[in-house]
Amino acid sequence: MLERMREIICEFVDIDPESITLDTNIRHDLGLNSLELVNLAVEIEEEFEVEIPDREAMGLETVADAIRIIEEYM
Amino acid sequence: MAQFTKKDKKEIDAIRHEVHMMGELITLRQLLDRMEVYGDRICMVEKKKYEIIQHTVRDFRTDVYALGTALISLGLKGKHIGIVSENSYAWVVAYFAVTCGVGVVAPIDKELTDELISFLFTKADCEAVFFSKMYQKTAKYHLAHDERCKTAICFNKEFDEENILNFDKLVALGKKLMDEGDRSFIDAKIEKDDLAAIVFTSGTTGINKGVMLTHGNFAQNADGVLESIDPDQYSSISLLPMNHVYELSCNIFTALYMNCIVYINDSLKNFQQNLQLFKPDAMAIVPLVIDTIYTTIWKTAEETGRADVLKKGLKISNALMKVGIDVRPKLFSQIAEKFGGKFPTFSCGGAPTRVEYVTCLCDMGFNIYNGYGLTESSPTVTLNLDCRNKPDCAGKPFPKAEYKIHEPDKDGVGEIWIRGENVTKGYYNDEEATKASFEDGWFKTGDYGRTGEDGMLYIMGRKKNLIILDNGKNVFPEEVEAFFMEHLEYVHEVVVFEAEKEINGRPQKIIAAAFQLAPEDFEGKTEDELYEMMNKDVSEVNKLLPAYKRVADVYVSTEEFEINSTRKVIRKKVEDRYYAHLKAVGQ
Structure with a gap:
C-alpha cells in the first residue's frame, strides 16, 4: 500500500519516493495546499476504487492517515 | 447546462429591471418575496449522485414557506437554529426558512471538529440544528451534550431515525399545514433591524465571536452588488462554504435576487468536472484558487513545452489591448476550455491576492474583482472592478x-474604520467585545490602510495578530497558543505566527510555532532530541485541531523569549529568531 501511495504522491511533488514514509506529513512535509490535497484524494479514490468523504480528505495529515482511511472505506 | 440565448438574456434583464425598480431592499424576506417575479425560472441546480436536479424559483419559495411553517409548528418561533452541512439546495432553503419568519440562524463551519461545532451551536443558543448525513455523529453528539437543543433535522432522505427529523418530511408537513390554512409563516413580519444570523468569524473558544448580522445588513450587500457589478452574468457556481458570509452574501443572495442560476458544487473533488458541466459565468473564490489556477496553467505550459508560446502570446495580447484590440478569447481559448469554454468572472475575497498572479490571469482573459470586507460588514466595504489595471x-x-483612515501617519496610513448599513450591531452575548470594537459609531477593523490619490483603498497590514490563510480562513494565534499550552504542560511559552517557508522548492504560507522550554526540565537533551520530542508532541496535538489551524513548523528554544515593559512577549523578535534558525539549518 505504501508503495502505491508513494507513486501517487510523486505525481504531485517532485520528491524521492524512498523519502516518503508512513510518518510523512502530507501538508507540512510535502507542502500540499488544501486544493492539492483534494486532488490527491481524487487520485487515491481512482487508484484504490474507494470514495473518501470531503471531510476526511481535508483532515488528512500523514501518509499513515491516508492508508487508514483507504482501508476504512474500501 | 443552461445555455442562455439572446432572447433568454433579454427576458431575464427585463425582469431584473423590474426587481431593481422595486426600490431599496430592506430584508431577506423581501428578497424572497421579490423573487416571485421570476416564476418558473431555474434558480438552483445541484447534483445528487448521478442525477442533476433543477429547482425553480417557485419550488424554492414554496419549500421555504413550507419548511418555515413546519418549524413554527414545532414550537421554534423566535428560536435560534444552527446549520452544519456541505453546500446544498436544502441548506439555502433552511437558511431562508429560519431567517424569513421563524428565528435566527447560526451557520457553522463544517471543517471544525464535532466538539467545536457543538460548542458553537451552544454558544449561539441553538434550540434546533440542521445537518447533513456526513454530520450525523456531530448532531447526535450535540443532542447528547446540550439539553436545550431538542430538535435535529437531517437534509438527507435516507436518514430517518428516532429523535431525528427529516427535511423532506418537514417540508411535506409544512405544505399540508399551509393547505389547511396555517399562515404563521406567510404573515410573519420582518423588520430591517431584526437579527438574521449569528456568524462565527473563526474557530473555537472565547477568542472567537458571534457576529450579529441583521436583515438590513444582508439586504444592503445584495442591493450593493446588484448596483455595482457587470450585469452580464446569468449563472454562477457555489464553491466556497455557504457558512462564509462572503459566499452567502456576495454569491447566493445576489444570484437569487437577480436570477443568476446557482450551480452547487457538490464536492471540491468534482470542481473541475462541474466547471465543464455547468460552464458558470461567475464564481466567488479565495486567493488559493487564483494561485492554483495560475500555477496549473504555467506548470502545464512548461510540461507541454508551450511556456514560451504562452509568454509571447501574452506580450502580443497586452500590446494589442493598449490600442483597444482584445484577442484574448481567441489567443487563450485552450485555457478557457478548462472552464467550460469561456473565461468566468472571479470575485476574489477572504484574503489578500498575489498581484502578479491576478495581473497575469486578467491578461489571459479572466475577469477578476476583488475588494475589502469582513464578516462584521456582511461583508463588502470596498470593491475593485478593475483588477487588470489596479491589481494591488x-x-x-x-x-x-x-x-475612513483613523489617525493617518505621515504616509496617510492608519486603521480602517467603517460604518454603514452593512455593519454589524455587535457580537452576540459579548458586550465587552462590542464596546471595544466601536467608537463614535465607527467599527474599528484592526486593519491598516491608506487612500491613494486615485481614491482607492490600499490595504497595508493588520493591527491584530490574526493570520489570514490563502483559503480565506482566519486563525487567531492566541487561540492556537492557548490550545498548545493546555495540551503540553512542559511548555513555558509559545508564540504562533504566520511564516513563509520553502517546501519542496515552493514558497508556502504556513502556521509556525516557537516553543520556549525551561532548560532545567531537559538537562542532558541535545537540540536534535528536543526537536524530535516537540515535533512528535505537536503532531499529536495538531490532530485535535481543525486541519487549517495546525502548526506546520516548529522552533524550539530553551532561552527566554524577549519581553517588553508590560512583560508581554515581543512576537516580532520571536519570529526573527525563527527565521535565523531556518537560515542556520539551511532551510
Missing part, C-alpha cells in the same frame, strides 16, 4: 458603505 488596491467604497 481594494477599490472604492461599496454603495452605502463608508470607511
Whole structure:
C-alpha cells in the first residue's frame, strides 16, 4: 500500500519516493495546499476504487492517515 | 447546462429591471418575496449522485414557506437554529426558512471538529440544528451534550431515525399545514433591524465571536452588488462554504435576487468536472484558487513545452489591448476550455491576492474583482472592478458603505474604520467585545490602510495578530497558543505566527510555532532530541485541531523569549529568531 501511495504522491511533488514514509506529513512535509490535497484524494479514490468523504480528505495529515482511511472505506 | 440565448438574456434583464425598480431592499424576506417575479425560472441546480436536479424559483419559495411553517409548528418561533452541512439546495432553503419568519440562524463551519461545532451551536443558543448525513455523529453528539437543543433535522432522505427529523418530511408537513390554512409563516413580519444570523468569524473558544448580522445588513450587500457589478452574468457556481458570509452574501443572495442560476458544487473533488458541466459565468473564490489556477496553467505550459508560446502570446495580447484590440478569447481559448469554454468572472475575497498572479490571469482573459470586507460588514466595504489595471488596491467604497483612515501617519496610513448599513450591531452575548470594537459609531477593523490619490483603498497590514490563510480562513494565534499550552504542560511559552517557508522548492504560507522550554526540565537533551520530542508532541496535538489551524513548523528554544515593559512577549523578535534558525539549518 505504501508503495502505491508513494507513486501517487510523486505525481504531485517532485520528491524521492524512498523519502516518503508512513510518518510523512502530507501538508507540512510535502507542502500540499488544501486544493492539492483534494486532488490527491481524487487520485487515491481512482487508484484504490474507494470514495473518501470531503471531510476526511481535508483532515488528512500523514501518509499513515491516508492508508487508514483507504482501508476504512474500501 | 443552461445555455442562455439572446432572447433568454433579454427576458431575464427585463425582469431584473423590474426587481431593481422595486426600490431599496430592506430584508431577506423581501428578497424572497421579490423573487416571485421570476416564476418558473431555474434558480438552483445541484447534483445528487448521478442525477442533476433543477429547482425553480417557485419550488424554492414554496419549500421555504413550507419548511418555515413546519418549524413554527414545532414550537421554534423566535428560536435560534444552527446549520452544519456541505453546500446544498436544502441548506439555502433552511437558511431562508429560519431567517424569513421563524428565528435566527447560526451557520457553522463544517471543517471544525464535532466538539467545536457543538460548542458553537451552544454558544449561539441553538434550540434546533440542521445537518447533513456526513454530520450525523456531530448532531447526535450535540443532542447528547446540550439539553436545550431538542430538535435535529437531517437534509438527507435516507436518514430517518428516532429523535431525528427529516427535511423532506418537514417540508411535506409544512405544505399540508399551509393547505389547511396555517399562515404563521406567510404573515410573519420582518423588520430591517431584526437579527438574521449569528456568524462565527473563526474557530473555537472565547477568542472567537458571534457576529450579529441583521436583515438590513444582508439586504444592503445584495442591493450593493446588484448596483455595482457587470450585469452580464446569468449563472454562477457555489464553491466556497455557504457558512462564509462572503459566499452567502456576495454569491447566493445576489444570484437569487437577480436570477443568476446557482450551480452547487457538490464536492471540491468534482470542481473541475462541474466547471465543464455547468460552464458558470461567475464564481466567488479565495486567493488559493487564483494561485492554483495560475500555477496549473504555467506548470502545464512548461510540461507541454508551450511556456514560451504562452509568454509571447501574452506580450502580443497586452500590446494589442493598449490600442483597444482584445484577442484574448481567441489567443487563450485552450485555457478557457478548462472552464467550460469561456473565461468566468472571479470575485476574489477572504484574503489578500498575489498581484502578479491576478495581473497575469486578467491578461489571459479572466475577469477578476476583488475588494475589502469582513464578516462584521456582511461583508463588502470596498470593491475593485478593475483588477487588470489596479491589481494591488481594494477599490472604492461599496454603495452605502463608508470607511475612513483613523489617525493617518505621515504616509496617510492608519486603521480602517467603517460604518454603514452593512455593519454589524455587535457580537452576540459579548458586550465587552462590542464596546471595544466601536467608537463614535465607527467599527474599528484592526486593519491598516491608506487612500491613494486615485481614491482607492490600499490595504497595508493588520493591527491584530490574526493570520489570514490563502483559503480565506482566519486563525487567531492566541487561540492556537492557548490550545498548545493546555495540551503540553512542559511548555513555558509559545508564540504562533504566520511564516513563509520553502517546501519542496515552493514558497508556502504556513502556521509556525516557537516553543520556549525551561532548560532545567531537559538537562542532558541535545537540540536534535528536543526537536524530535516537540515535533512528535505537536503532531499529536495538531490532530485535535481543525486541519487549517495546525502548526506546520516548529522552533524550539530553551532561552527566554524577549519581553517588553508590560512583560508581554515581543512576537516580532520571536519570529526573527525563527527565521535565523531556518537560515542556520539551511532551510
